[in-house]
Amino acid sequence: MSISFHSLKIAEVIDETSDAKSIRFELPEELRRQLTLKASSPVST
Numbered sequence: 001m002s003i004s005f006h007s008l009k010i011a012e013v014i015d016e017t018s019d020a021k022s023i024r025f026e027l028p029e030e031l032r033r034q035l036t037l038k039a040s041s042p043v044s045t
Helices: none
Strands: 010-017 020-025
Touching: none
Parallel strands: none
Antiparallel strands: 010 020
16 A cells, blocks of 8 residues: 655635534545545544
8 A cells, every 4th residue: 555645725624613623625636536535534734
């Protein structure tokens, strides 16, 4: 399994609770075909 990283722009940050946030990323069309992220997928920041 190979690991690769992509720089993504943040499209929106939603304050869910006082200690939780949801982050929506802008995803370029060429990456949409490659990535299959699901809710709660881990991301590195």
